Amino acid sequence: MADMEKKVEKIVKSVRDTAGALYEKADIQVEAAKIKYSINKRAEELGALYSELGMAIDKNRVTFEGPFGDHVEMLYSLIDAKKEELDAARVKLDLLLGISRCEACGHELGEDMAFCPYCGAKQNEAAYADEVKEEIGEADDVNEMENL
Numbered sequence: 263m264a265d266m267e268k269k270v271e272k273i274v275k276s277v278r279d280t281a282g283a284l285y286e287k288a289d290i291q292v293e294a295a296k297i298k299y300s301i302n303k304r305a306e307e308l309g310a311l312y313s314e315l316g317m318a319i320d321k322n323r324v325t326f327e328g329p330f331g332d333h334v335e336m337l338y339s340l341i342d343a344k345k346e347e348l349d350a351a352r353v354k355l356d357l358l359l360g361i362s363r364c365e366a367c368g369h370e371l372g373e374d375m376a377f378c379p380y381c382g383a384k385q386n387e388a389a390y391a392d393e394v395k396e397e398i399g400e401a402d403d404v405n406e407m408e409n410l
């Protein structure tokens with residue numbers, strides 16, 4: 263009798279564990295869906311800003327001075343902020359779903375891929391090369407160029 267109870271207990275426990283794992287998975291999917299929604303929303307907002315920028319430039323083809331220039335500057339800063347939000351949301355989504363990407367082209371990669379199947383970039387070595395460059399300080403010049 264005691265054996266039977268133990269068996270039942272064991273089964274109940276395993277069902278609970280499975281349900282717990284499924285629940286956790288569902289949680290991740292819900293969170294991922296939320297992030298995807300916010301990515302789409304921000305991408306739409308970014309598109310609207312680009313469109314507004316295009317129209318503003320088209321309306322004032324000659325001069326970038328005065329209120330028009332201010333408007334363009336404001337749009338550029340809104341666009342930059344929106345891009346940063348988008349990047350952050352995409353990184354968050356990748357982390358949540360355990361997705362790794364090619365450092366060169368950004369395509370999604372499978373686990374332990376030595377080469378990107380899209381652009382052919384060598385994966386581990388590229389990361390290694392960056393580390394080495396950082397260590398010997400050669401990367402400083404490149405970074406400064408990118409910030410200009």
Ligand SMILES: [Zn+2]
Pocket residue numbers: 364365366367368369378379380381382383
């Ligand atoms: Zn690639």
